[in-house]
Amino acid sequence: MKIPIWPRKSTDKAEEQTVEEAVLTSEKMQSINLNAWFSDKHVLKNITLPVKANSVTAIIGPSGCGKSTLIRCFNRMHELVPNSKMSGKVLLDGKNIYASDVDPVLIRRRVGMVFQKPNPFPTMSIYNNVAAGLKLTGAKKGRNLDEVVERSLKQATLWDEVKGDLKKSGTSISGGQQQRLCIARAISLKPEVILMDEPCSALDPIATAKIEELIVSLKRDYTVVIVTHNMQQAARVSDFTAFLYLGELMEYDGTDSIFEDPKNELTEKYITGKFG
Amino acid sequence: MARLLDRGLEQLTVMVYKSGEIAKNAINLSISAFMNSKDVMDDVHDLSDVISSMTLEIENKAFELIVKYQPVASDLRIINSYMKIAYDFERYGRYAWDISFTHKKLGGLGECAVASDLMPKLVEKVSEMVSKSVKALREHDAELAKTLADTENEVDELYFSYLNQLSTARAQNKCVMCNLLVSRCLERIADHTTYVGEAIVYIATSEKISLR
Numbered sequence: 250m251k252i253p254i255w256p257r258k259s260t261d262k263a264e265e266q267t268v269e270e271a272v273l274t275s276e277k278m279q280s281i282n283l284n285a286w287f288s289d290k291h292v293l294k295n296i297t298l299p300v301k302a303n304s305v306t307a308i309i310g311p312s313g314c315g316k317s318t319l320i321r322c323f324n325r326m327h328e329l330v331p332n333s334k335m336s337g338k339v340l341l342d343g344k345n346i347y348a349s350d351v352d353p354v355l356i357r358r359r360v361g362m363v364f365q366k367p368n369p370f371p372t373m374s375i376y377n378n379v380a381a382g383l384k385l386t387g388a389k390k391g392r393n394l395d396e397v398v399e400r401s402l403k404q405a406t407l408w409d410e411v412k413g414d415l416k417k418s419g420t421s422i423s424g425g426q427q428q429r430l431c432i433a434r435a436i437s438l439k440p441e442v443i444l445m446d447e448p449c450s451a452l453d454p455i456a457t458a459k460i461e462e463l464i465v466s467l468k469r470d471y472t473v474v475i476v477t478h479n480m481q482q483a484a485r486v487s488d489f490t491a492f493l494y495l496g497e498l499m500e501y502d503g504t505d506s507i508f509e510d511p512k513n514e515l516t517e518k519y520i521t522g523k524f525g
Numbered sequence: 526m527a528r529l530l531d532r533g534l535e536q537l538t539v540m541v542y543k544s545g546e547i548a549k550n551a552i553n554l555s556i557s558a559f560m561n562s563k564d565v566m567d568d569v570h571d572l573s574d575v576i577s578s579m580t581l582e583i584e585n586k587a588f589e590l591i592v593k594y595q596p597v598a599s600d601l602r603i604i605n606s607y608m609k610i611a612y613d614f615e616r617y618g619r620y621a622w623d624i625s626f627t628h629k630k631l632g633g634l635g636e637c638a639v640a641s642d643l644m645p646k647l648v649e650k651v652s653e654m655v656s657k658s659v660k661a662l663r664e665h666d667a668e669l670a671k672t673l674a675d676t677e678n679e680v681d682e683l684y685f686s687y688l689n690q691l692s693t694a695r696a697q698n699k700c701v702m703c704n705l706l707v708s709r710c711l712e713r714i715a716d717h718t719t720y721v722g723e724a725i726v727y728i729a730t731s732e733k734i735s736l737r
Contacts, residue, residue: 481595508597510731517598522528 276340277302277472278323278360278442283337285318285327292318294496295337300442300489305464305473307487307504309480311519314493316476320444323474324360325353341442358386361440365447367427369419369434375402376415378430382438397437404470405433406463425456429463436471443467445475449482461486480520484508492516530594534603537586541607541614544579545659547572548617552655552714555621555628556648559707562633569618569625576618583611602731606724610662613717613724617655620710620717627710631703643687644704650680651711654718661722667729670722674736680715684708 278300285293293315300306300323308316321327323339325346338345346356369378377384379398398415402408407429411422419430428448435443445464449457464486467473477483483490483504490507492500492515500513511517518524551572558565587608590596596604634644654676661670687708694701719736726734 480597484597509601511598520597521600522530 276300277342278474279340280319280322281338281340283319283322283339284335285315285322286334287318287330288332292496293322293335296493296498298491298498298501300472300474302472303468303470304488305468305475305486306489306491307483308474308476308491308493309478309483309519310493310499311524312478315496316493317446319493320362320446320474320476323442323444324357324362326357326362328353358382358438359440360442360444361435361438363428363431363435363443363445363448366451367424367431369427369430371418371420373419374416375411375419375422375430378419379433379437382434386438398433401433401437402430404436404467405429406459406466407433423456425452425459428452428456428460432460432463432467436467440471442472442474445473447476447478450478457482480508492519494519528594530590530596530600533586533590533594534600537583537590537604537607540579540583540586541611542659542663544576544583544611544614545662547579548576548614548621549655549659551576551618551621552624553652555624556652556711559624559628559633560645560648562628564625564629566622566625566629569622573618573622576615580611580615584608599728599731602728606728609724610721613721616717617714620714623710624707627703627706631699631706634704637700637704641687641690641704643683643690644708647680647683647687647708647711650676650683651715651718654680654715658718658721658725661725665725665729667726667732670725670729671734671736673719673722677715677719677737680712684712 276299280296280298283293283296283298284291296315296319298319308319310316318327322335327333327335335347339347341356341359345351346353346360369375370381373381376398379401380394383394383397399408399412402411407426410426411417411430414421420427422430428451432443432448448464449460452460461482464473464475468488475483475487487504490502490504491498492507492511492513494515500507500511500516502512506512507516508520511520551569554565554572555569557563558569587604590604594600654673657669657673657676660666661673687704691701691705691708716737722736723734726732726736
């Protein structure tokens with residue numbers, strides 16, 4: 250199989266979305282035979298995974314199994330890494346986000362990302378952290394911007410804690426608050442999907458609980474994909490769970506089934522801590 | 526390397542097996558005494574008390590493991606099922622005591638003027654089911670556990686036939702009352718062996734089935 254190399258400008262008609270694909274994808278997103286490489290290292294192998302709308306999908310697996318790479322392929326961030334490659338498709342509402350006519354910047358707006366470590370813009374106020382994306386795109390101004398900032402902070406359950414301190418630095422608040430600020434920043438752009446890469450790994454249990462409550466509430470309006478090393482967290486917040494091992498999708502099912510009765514022996518061993 | 530949870534699971538397993546053996550002994554003691562007209566009420570009562578205390582200990586241990594290790598998958602199925610099984614063993618013990626109590630108050634089978642051959646058959650079947658349930662548990666043997674369903678049907682048939690026989694007995698004497706109560710206990714023990722069987726099937730296969 251020929252592996253496309255970035256930047257990829259495919260004119261192959263076979264790469265375009267087919268009617269069958271559109272019908273198949275009642276899911277919000279879906280990867281089809283997705284492969285990814287860092288130089289020669291093959292890190293994702295033929296991943297076909299649905300992401301159902303208005304649900305939380307957890308990606309679990311041992312370190313280095315390709316979890317983060319997978320979600321970075323979901324919003325075309327993988328291609329920003331030098332010497333990275335990918336093949337296969339990722340459908341968003343049935344349309345391949347890697348098709349030649351798709352703008353990756355637009356994809357990243359529709360599919361937002363929250364990272365492991367809270368990363369508010371350090372020189373910006375709380376208000377400007379949320380407003381930054383909107384200002385950059387020129388989408389909102391003045392009163393409209395105030396409304397979006399307030400709504401985003403409310404959705405991120407941070408408004409009540411910071412409404413009197415909007416001019417303070419985004420880094421002046423606690424780690425848990427900073428992570429919710431980053432979620433507010435992602436929400437402000439009205440994404441359809443929110444990807445979260447171990448969003449609680451740097452937080453204490455109280456802050457973690459708040460983020461988990463937030464994740465569950467977010468699925469009313471968004472589709473959420475979360476990468477986590479914490480099995481209990483995956484069990485608590487997600488509706489579906491995918492287990493990756495050495496770059497392969499070993500099992501995907503409802504979270505209850507995965508944690509009560511995994512069908513794959515490796516999944517059983519991993520979630521019960523017998524390896525990993 | 527063994528997980529910390531493994532040590533706790535081993536302890537829990539030993540406790541449940543021990544409880545099962547004591548429950549089996551309590552039933553065997555009470556029904557053999559009933560058949561042979563011996564008074565063992567105090568001994569069976571003591572055994573029943575031991576099983577009740579063990580049930581509480583098993584419950585506490587299970588909670589401790591859940592709190593400490595948040596088990597999932599097969600670990601969780603085992604812990605959840607052991608808690609259920611411990612309760613069923615407690616019921617074995619309680620029914621064993623009920624049999625010995627009934628015998629003491631109303632007399633055993635040997636004191637009945639005309640004994641039916643149905644009661645020994647019922648006793649034999651239930652005793653077999655109890656042994657089988659404990660053995661299936663030790664071996665996590667789902668297939669053996671599933672065979673309890675057939676024997677349970679036989680017990681039900683015997684029980685209802687016996688009830689019919691007793692209900693048409695001319696003399697409404699102590700013997701009839703005693704046999705009614707004891708056969709009821711035996712039928713309930715048989716039911717509980719099937720609950721144990723269902724839990725074993727769940728541990729071994731994750732299937733949730735009914736054996737009744």
